[in-house]
Amino acid sequence: MKKLRVRKHAVVLNRSVGGDTGITxxxxxxxxxxxxxxxxxxxxSIKPLGELNMTPPRFYVMKPTFKNYIDLFTNINxxxxxxxxxxxxxxxxxxxxxxxxxxxxxxxxxxxxxxxxPGYNFVMNxxxxxxxxxxxxxxxxxxxxxxxxxxxxxxxxxxxxxxASTLGLYLMKNFIDDxxxxxxxxxxxxxxxxxxxxxxxxxxxxxxxxxxxxxVTTFQQVWNAGASGYVWSEQLKTFNSAISTVISVSxxxxxxxxxxxxAVPITVFVISQSNIVETMASSGMKD
Numbered sequence: 001m002k003k004l005r006v007r008k009h010a011v012v013l014n015r016s017v018g019g020d021t022g023i024t025x026x027x028x029x030x031x032x033x034x035x036x037x038x039x040x041x042x043x044x045s046i047k048p049l050g051e052l053n054m055t056p057p058r059f060y061v062m063k064p065t066f067k068n069y070i071d072l073f074t075n076i077n078x079x080x081x082x083x084x085x086x087x088x089x090x091x092x093x094x095x096x097x098x099x100x101x102x103x104x105x106x107x108x109x110x111x112x113x114x115x116x117x118p119g120y121n122f123v124m125n126x127x128x129x130x131x132x133x134x135x136x137x138x139x140x141x142x143x144x145x146x147x148x149x150x151x152x153x154x155x156x157x158x159x160x161x162x163x164a165s166t167l168g169l170y171l172m173k174n175f176i177d178d179x180x181x182x183x184x185x186x187x188x189x190x191x192x193x194x195x196x197x198x199x200x201x202x203x204x205x206x207x208x209x210x211x212x213x214x215x216v217t218t219f220q221q222v223w224n225a226g227a228s229g230y231v232w233s234e235q236l237k238t239f240n241s242a243i244s245t246v247i248s249v250s251x252x253x254x255x256x257x258x259x260x261x262x263a264v265p266i267t268v269f270v271i272s273q274s275n276i277v278e279t280m281a282s283s284g285m286k287d
Contacts, residue, residue, distance in 0.1 A: 036059070038262070038266075039059065040057070040059055041255060041258055041259060041262070042259055043059060043060065043061050044252075044255040045068055045069070045252070045255040045256040045258070045259045046061055046064040046065060046066060046068065047061050047064070047065075047068075047252065047255075048063050048065050048067065048252075049252060051063070052251055052252055053251075067252070068250075068252035068253050068255060068256040069253075069256045071250055071252060071253040071256075072243070072250075072253040072256045072257050072260075075250065075253060076242055076243070079234065079242070080234070081234045081235055081237075081242075083239075083242075085235060086237065086238060086239040086241075086242045087239050089155075089235075089236060089237060089238050089239070090223065090238040090239040090240065092155070093155065093158045093159055093222060093238060094219055094222045094223050096155075096159045097158070097159045097162035097163070097218060097222045098162075098215055098218045098219045098222065100159065100160070100162070100163040101162055101163050101165055101168055101214065101218045102168070102211055102214055102215060102218070104163050104169075105165070105168035105169045105172055105214060106168075106172050106199075106203075106204065106207075106211055106214075107199065108169050108173075109168075109169050109170075109172030109173040109175075109176055110172075110176060110199050110203050112124070112169075112173050113173050113176040113177050113180075114176070114180075114182065114185050127166045127169060127170055127173075128170070130166045131166060131167060131170065142161070143230075146230060151230075152230055152231075153230070153231055153232055153233050153236065154231075154236070155236065157228070157230045157231065158222075158225075158228060158230075158231065158236075158238075162218065162221070162222060165218070167217070168214040168217070168218060171210055171213060171214060172207065172210050172211065172214065175207050175209070175210035176203060176207055176210075179206055179207055180202075180203060180206055180207070184202070185198060185202075188202055216268050216269055219265070219268060220265040220268065220269070223240070223261070223264060223265055224240065224261065224262075224265060225238070225240060228241070239261070240261055243257035243260075243261070
């Protein structure tokens with residue numbers, strides 16, 4: 001039996017060397033400008049007091065020291081609430097907020113994407129318009145709702161409002177529209193699969209970049225959230241809220257605190273950046 005011969009044609013991109021060099025130079029310059037603030041913050045956190053106030057600021061350190069980190073934990077431990085409590089609150093609120101936002105957002109996105117119901121266009125317009133409204137505009141109305149529900153000064157007020165975010169729902173919905181055909185869903189239903197089985201075993205694995213993006217963006221948002229005016233008990237405050245006081249007292253300890261707070265979100269983003277880019281490319285505005 002004769003084998004078919006398949007000719008392989010090399011794909012040649014019609015780009016000049018000068019164009020490639022120019023693009024590379026521009027990208028390198030942009031990367032340097034984006035990296036410099038993080039580098040300066042990191043360097044500042046290990047500068048001794050004598051180098052902190054040098055003019056002009058220097059992007060290097062002559063006598064590195066970890067005294068700023070020691071001062072940070074010393075100042076926080078001086079309060080009557082242990083630092084472990086602040087760290088627990090931060091992790092607990094971040095995990096619960098992210099988990100709830102993922103579950104509600106993905107389930108709602110699947111239902112809106114694959115089920116046509118009366119008022120569908122109205123619901124979609126409402127979701128899009130809600131992305132344009134700042135939380136500052138609805139702050140007073142939200143406060144009255146929180147008082148009515150008895151959520152003030154509780155974990156609930158830091159967790160449940162995050163679940164109502166429509167950004168994750170919007171990204172997930174558009175990704176499901178592009179990545180999963182109606183024929184695939186109908187075939188699963190004909191085979192006897194229930195809706196929750198389809199959602200869990202078919203939809204979620206196929207939209208992994210979307211829900212990973214949702215996890216990263218939500219986690220970063222909650223992790224970096226500052227002090228809340230709705231929570232005044234020290235036992236319920238997060239690590240970010242606690243270090244805001246330290247920053248105002250000591251510049252060096254404040255730099256060390258900023259490094260610790262930004263380390264986790266940056267690490268999570270670096271690990272998941274390819275999925276984030278794929279999601280953003282597939283979740284643009286659509287009719």
